[in-house]
Amino acid sequence: MTNGKFFLGRQELLGLAILAALIFIVLPASIDIFRLNLIGKYLTYAFVAIGLVLCWGMGGILSLGQGVFFGIGGYCMAMFLKLESSTPEATKIQSTPGIPDFMDWNQITELPWFWVPFNSLAFTLIAIFVLPAFFAFIIGAAMFKRRVGGVYFAIITQAIAAILTILIIGQQGYTGGVNGITDLRTLLGWDIRTDSAKYVLYFLNGALLIGVLIACQFVLKSKLGRLLVAVRDKEDRVRFSGYDVANFKIFVFCFAAVLSAIGGAMFTLQVGFMSPSFVGIVPSIEMVIYCAVGGRLSIFGAVYGTLLVNWAKTTFSETFPELWLFGLGALFIAVVLVFPNGLSGLYRTNVAPAVDRWLGRSGTSAKPPLEDPQAAE
Helix, strand or coil: CCCCCCCCCHHHHHHHHHHHHHHHHHHHHHCCHHHHHHHHHHHHHHHHHHHHHHHHHHCCCCCCCHHHHHHHHHHHHHHHHHHHCCCCCCCCCCCCCCCCHHHHHCCCCCCCCCCHHHHCHHHHHHHHHHHHHHHHHHHHHHHHCCCCCHHHHHHHHHHHHHHHHHHHHHCHHHHCHHHCECCCCEECCEECCCHHHHHHHHHHHHHHHHHHHHHHHHHHHCHHHHHHHHHHHCHHHHHHCCCCHHHHHHHHHHHHHHHHHHHHHHHHHHHCCECHHHCCHHHHHHHHHHHHHHCCCCHHHHHHHHHHHHHHHHHHHHHCCCCHHHHHHHHHHHHHHCCCCHHHHHHHHHHHHHHHHHCCCCCCCCCCCCCCHHHHC
């Protein structure tokens, strides 16, 4: 089942089943709603980490600006929720009823034209997919068609994240500024702040994550996935074979952007606000750390890496509030020096052979061909 004819082999099915059991059974049964909501927030970051596996791990494109697309998705959902809670009846004490409170504070007297379409949930859901893809397409076409890559592309995406953060903060009357868009209460009249709503959103988030994992596994096992690995390892050879390398890079970059935006939208629903603190350079680099810890060659590893890093971050910040950044830095250094292929690398080396034998399969490794960069040399 690893010859590409069926994109989910036994190892992948086992990994998917274990992760699903953890998300849908073990965690809800073992922790309270507050901690479960935290886990749900962590899982929204996993969408970004999975996209980075495709973009960085398989395609060789290191983006340090994925927070941009996470923020686009989050702000799209936040705009819809904010408009729903800003009815004339709910805002009658304002100078201008019917507009978000932060606009009234900044003496804006009518709803800006680009906010108006977000009165529609259908438009909002479409925008969550289309806007990040369009933005990523512009960046990708401008860079990849000119063969800009490597560290230069990483720096450019980092600069874009900084620019967007400054823009959001500077346009306070239209975006909520540094505080972001807050006080989000209902989704089509359904109160998203109740414990029951948090449970529903957690399970919806988990279901979307499982669906994304299946879709990404299909991409990885397809011809497109093979070509992405080939582009990463021998780009010139792929180009001389007649393929347009830039188009492959643009596609995977846009695909990763859409995954990040889905995570951002779910983050807004679960947490109840969106701010520029999730858009800039620092959160974008943290998202790369999630991917690196889990293993940049494994979509399942990216999920576990995200959960581990955020759990460590929460634990250290609660127990050692002045030292948690050092703990996070030590974790990243350990990944680089001790297990450079992340948690998934440790699994493939130490666990996968035993699992293969238990499943009754021949061979000693469950990794797909050319997954490891050195395997293509």
